Amino acid sequence: MTDAISDRPVAVITGAAHGLGAQIAERLSADGFSVALLDVQEEGLAAVAERLSHLHPEAEARTHALDLSDEARVAEVFTEIEARWRRVDALVNTAGGSGTVPVRDIEELSLDAWTTVLRNNITSAFLCARHAVPIMRRRNFGRIVNFSSGISQGIAGPTGTVGARLAYATSKGAVNSFTKQLAKDLALSGITVNALSPGLIVPQEGRIRTMFSSLSSESQAAIRDSIPMGRPGTGEEVAAAVAYLVSPQAGFTSGAILSVDGAAA
Numbered sequence: 001m002t003d004a005i006s007d008r009p010v011a012v013i014t015g016a017a018h019g020l021g022a023q024i025a026e027r028l029s030a031d032g033f034s035v036a037l038l039d040v041q042e043e044g045l046a047a048v049a050e051r052l053s054h055l056h057p058e059a060e061a062r063t064h065a066l067d068l069s070d071e072a073r074v075a076e077v078f079t080e081i082e083a084r085w086r087r088v089d090a091l092v093n094t095a096g097g098s099g100t101v102p103v104r105d106i107e108e109l110s111l112d113a114w115t116t117v118l119r120n121n122i123t124s125a126f127l128c129a130r131h132a133v134p135i136m137r138r139r140n141f142g143r144i145v146n147f148s149s150g151i152s153q154g155i156a157g158p159t160g161t162v163g164a165r166l167a168y169a170t171s172k173g174a175v176n177s178f179t180k181q182l183a184k185d186l187a188l189s190g191i192t193v194n195a196l197s198p199g200l201i202v203p204q205e206g207r208i209r210t211m212f213s214s215l216s217s218e219s220q221a222a223i224r225d226s227i228p229m230g231r232p233g234t235g236e237e238v239a240a241a242v243a244y245l246v247s248p249q250a251g252f253t254s255g256a257i258l259s260v261d262g263a264a265a
């Protein structure tokens with residue numbers, strides 16, 4: 001426990017063990033943040049922290065392994081984060097996903113899969129915001145970035161890299177409404193709340209890269225053809241959008257759902 005407030009801004013990044021969360025952690029470390037990396041996958045977190053310690057030794061990275069839908073653990077972790085740094089400037093709710101099993105028909109979608117997808121995408125964001133906001137309020141400043149998806153509008157055709165599509169689209173629609181309402185609720189607090197709505201993004205590594213690589217070359221080509229820019233996005237392009245939304249300069253932008261999707265929306 002320290003009484004001194006950290007000189008560096010602090011970003012809490014969920015879903016940071018792989019994929020986009022890991023690349024966002026890299027970008028925000030480069031931008032001068034200390035980072036708290038939260039995910040259920042302990043080994044992935046350790047690997048990301050190790051990489052950051054080489055790339056940005058000046059930026060502190062702490063890891064916290066937890067299930068983000070477990071409120072008691074979320075509360076404990078935010079208490080630890082506040083005790084360590086005395087501030088949380090940014091919360092980036094990257095955790096989520098649609099699972100690894102493609103499900104297209106409602107008859108095949110089990111209640112268990114439905115509940116898991118909603119927990120991972122929306123309950124996790126709610127709980128983290130619930131415990132980050134009191135810390136942000138103490139300094140009258142905060143930036144919350146949630147992760148939606150273009151699929152919140154629904155898609156037809158094959159499931160591509162998406163797993164339980166109906167549950168996933170529903171959860172991301174909820175992320176959009178959560179973002180809009182929380183932005184209004186916090187409008188006078190100095191805390192902004194925005195969401196990114198990516199189309200297909202193939203990060204440096206992670207679940208989506210693995211799923212995309214496992215598709216046939218015809219399926220990959222069909223997906224590329226369905227994107228107006230003719231290619232998936234990169235993790236760097238998503239991290240750059242996050243970097244803007246968490247910056248002090250973005251203070252008048254709140255309640256926005258920013259598409260990062262090669263003109264697909």
Ligand SMILES: NC(=O)c1ccc[n+]([C@@H]2O[C@H](COP(=O)([O-])OP(=O)(O)OC[C@H]3O[C@@H](n4cnc5c(N)ncnc54)[C@H](O)[C@@H]3O)[C@@H](O)[C@H]2O)c1
Pocket residue numbers: 014015016017018019020021038039040041044066067068069093094095096097098119120121124147148149150197198199200201202203205206207208
């Ligand atoms: N990559 C894309 O094409 C794409 C497109 C649209 C939206 N998104 C969204 O962007 C975010 C990141 O995507 P990604 O490609 O990096 O996915 P990913 O599956 O590689 O990473 C998601 C991470 O979240 C973690 N996570 C999920 N539920 C959790 C829980 N309950 N507790 C703790 N950790 C949990 C996972 O362990 C994983 O490390 C997700 O919210 C996803 O829905 C991604």
